[in-house]
Amino acid sequence: MRQIARFLSRSATGAGRDGRDEVPCRASCRRSTVGVGRAAQASPTEQDTERATAAQLWRDAGYLFATPTGEPINPSTDYHQWKRLLARAGLRDGRLHDARHTAATVLLILGVPERAVMGLMGWSTTAMAARYQHITNTVRDDVAKRVGGLIWGPPEVD
Known part of the structure; x- marks a missing residue:
């Protein structure tokens, strides 16, 4: 999550030579994405609505994926939501x-x-x-x- 926050803060200031933003990764990789940081900051999002709703409870840590109060998502959240989805759908565990x-x-x-x-x-x-x-x-x-x-x-x- 911290890498995403750092990436967004860097990408807001500019892009690489070819108009792509570099994604933080090992020095040997050359991954890039097209303007994710600017796109996330330029348009109103669900997070903007959550920020307004949370008001003074909002903690702006710069995360693209955050809880309704702006805090980092607990890594086990996806796991538990996935398990609930499988159970509700009547599918085998996986x-x-x-x-x-x-x-x-x-x-x-x-x-x-x-x-x-x-x-x-x-x-x-x-x-x-x-x-x-x-x-x-x-x-x-x-x-x-x-x-x-x-x-x-x-x-x-x-």
Whole structure:
């Protein structure tokens, strides 16, 4: 959270040479994003409404993602909200991270192009697709039908 606050304060003053703001990370990475800091500060947001509602209770620590009083979100909040969501939906228990694997696999099943999947999932390399997308029986069956169609022609209809 502190990195986000520092990033927002830096990005409010200017962007890199190519109009992108650098995201704090290890020295070896070169991640960037397009104007997140300025966009977050330039337009009215839900946080502005929360700030007005909280009035003197608001603690402006510069966090993009904050509680209704401006304080940092407890890291376990996502965990507990995820568990409640699964229970209410009547779904089996699972980790929030597992939902990323599910989303990536669903995109594979839907035939979404790899570059689009990489953009949606925030991946910088195609190796991440191999890690997150899982080949299902549906995908195997579809591939088998396509290959069979190419080799032996379309199946005969009775």
